[in-house]
Amino acid sequence: MQTIFIVGAGTMGSGIAQVAAQSGFSVRLYDISTQQLERARATISANLDRLVKKEKLTAADKDATLARIATATQLDGVASADLVIEAASENEALKLELFAKLDALAKPEAILASNTSSISITKIAAATKNPARVIGMHFFNPVPVMALIELIRGLQTSDETYQKAEAIAKALGKTPVAVKNSPGFVVNRLLCPMINEAIFALQEGLASAEGIDEAMKLGCNHPIGPLALADLIGLDVELAVMQVLYEGFKDPKFRPAPLLVEMVEAGRLGRKTGEGFYRYDR
C-alpha cells in the first residue's frame, strides 16, 4: 500500500491527507472546489508549522510531507491508488454516485473506504460492482489528534478488505476498532444520545448549562461537558445524528430533544455561528 486517493478536501479530507502524508504515504487529494484544495493545503502547512515550532517535526520533514500531497480536480488519478478514502459531503445520493465511479476507475485490488458518519456501508457497497472491497473507515475530528478509526464492515465486505484496512489504520498511527454496520456505529450511538439527554435536562431546568457541564466533568471525569461539546460539534450535526438513530431504529428513546430542534431552527448552531448553549467571540 503506497498511494492513497482522498475524495473531498474539507475538514476531514484535509486531516486524513495530513496524517497519511506524515505516515509516508503518497497522497492525492481531490475536490470539486479548487478553493477547498487551496484551503486544505494552507491548513496542513499551518498544522505542520506548529509541529516544527514544538520541535516534534523537522523543517525538512515538513517539506517532505507536503511534497507527498498532490491535489487534483479530476478523478483520473484513482487508477493508480491502492486505497481510496471518500470524505466528501454527507449526502447519500452523492456518495452512491461517487462509489459507482470510483469502482469503475480503481484497479481491482484497490480498497474503497468511506468516512461517512451515518450512511449505511452496505448501501454504499451495493452501488459498486465489487462490493467486497468496500469498507467504512470512520475517522474522528481533528484527524491528526484523534487516535480512533471505527472500521465498519458492510454485509458484503470481505475478510481480506478488512485486514488490509486494519493494517493501513495502524500504519496511519491510529487504533482501529471493528464495528458492525449500524446507525451511528459505536461512538455516535453512545455519545449523541448522552448529549441529547443533557439538552433534555437543560430544557427541564434540572440545572443550568454550566451546572450540567460542570457535573459531568467533575462527576465523570469527562474532559468537556456535553453542552460545550454539542457547541463544538455543531447543533445541526448533533440533530442530524439523532434523526439517523431515530429513523434507523424506530425507537422513541432516540427522539431529538425539542430544545435541540428549536436551537437549530434559530440558527444557534454552536461555535460556528458564535452562539449555541454558550456565546463565543468570533
Ligand SMILES: NC(=O)c1ccc[n+]([C@@H]2O[C@H](COP(=O)([O-])OP(=O)(O)OC[C@H]3O[C@@H](n4cnc5c(N)ncnc54)[C@H](O)[C@@H]3O)[C@@H](O)[C@H]2O)c1
Ligand atoms: N466533521 C466531522 O467531525 C466528521 C467526523 C467524522 C466523519 N465525518 C464525515 O466525513 C465526511 C466529510 O465531512 P467534513 O466535515 O470534512 O465535510 P466538509 O464540508 O468540511 O468537506 C466536504 C468536502 O467535500 C467536497 N465535495 C462535495 N462534493 C464532492 C464531490 N462530488 N467530489 C469531491 N469532493 C466533493 C466539498 O467541496 C468539501 O470540500 C462526511 O461524510 C462526514 O459525515 C465528519
